[in-house]
Amino acid sequence: MSKNKAVIILIVMLTFILLFMLAGCKDYGYSFHYRVIGGNGEIEPENSNFRTRAELCNESEFCELNCPEGSYVISLLGNRKGCTIIFLAIPDEGYQVKEWLYNGKVVEDNKTNTYTANVTKKDNYNGVIEVVFEKIPENE
DSSP: OOHHHHHHHHHHHHHHHHHHHHTTOOOEEEEEEEEEESSSEEEEESSHHHHHHOEEGGGOTTOOSOOOTTOEEEEEEEBTTBEEEEEEEEEOTTEEEEEEEETTEEOTTOOSSEEEEEEOGGGTTEEEEEEEEEEOOOOO
């Protein structure tokens, strides 16, 4: 390949990158902090690739919050609208999901074993996802 052709290809590539960034497609870093409150089960990201990227908050350079012991964090890239991840609650035998919390607030009408979290700029790029388990009531 000639030197002029290489320079033209480089200029075209840099132009596309610049246009892409100016169009608002820049990636933003988002952090998902998660834990179980009170034990009786586990919580984990649905995607196994995310599981391998999770770190204990107290050992992670990405944990910007004062997370309690046993909290995990995953840092991911998203766009201006935010970043989404699905979490799975895995209750111990005899337990079920009582509630999910997102940034300290109860997620209404979700007692399922999955929760889809969406972190946005409004959340200061951090989402704290927590799950609480309760004993399954015995039939009387």
